[in-house]
Amino acid sequence: MYISPQVENFVILDSVDRAGKDSTYDRLIPLSGYRFQMCMRSPISNLVYARIYKRNINTGFYWNLLRHLLDFPNAHFIYLYANKEDLIKRCIATNETDLDPNTYDLHLNTFRDLINEAVYFGIFNENNYYEVNTSLKNQDEVAQDVYNHIVNPVLYRNC
DSSP states (O other): OOOOTTSOEEEEEEESTTSSHHHHHHHHHHHTTSOEEEEESOHHHHHHHHHHTTOOOOHHHHHHHHHHHHHSTTEEEEEEEOOHHHHHHHHHHTTOOSSOGGGHHHHHHHHHHHHHHHHHTTSSOTTTEEEEETTSSOHHHHHHHHHHHHHOTTTSOOO
């Protein structure tokens, strides 16, 4: 069954820690009129952290899962990122203890490498992938930007 792009959508938000997933989620749900099925974190996160922490996982499973999730009509992968300096400030402001701010370059670069691989494999394309630098906008602007892309991806392409 086809779902109109202006109605229900499946949205995956992913990012390094402190890039704005929770804030975007909290603002995007009401902005959408509660019509978006949202998911924070994705198989990309599993692949990122497997690489960083040298975990032995079946990477094919996660690539296939991501491909299938994005095969749904009106499925969108939204990558949120921020400048390293802002991530460190946010980490300090929120007393983040799970992540060493000195490893942000590794995390940001590993996310970028995997996103590039997803584009290469044809999983991400201009219709289902969008990214936002949350250092350049306030939380409301980030949510509005993501919403605009979802409801009209032709005008808001960046892949």
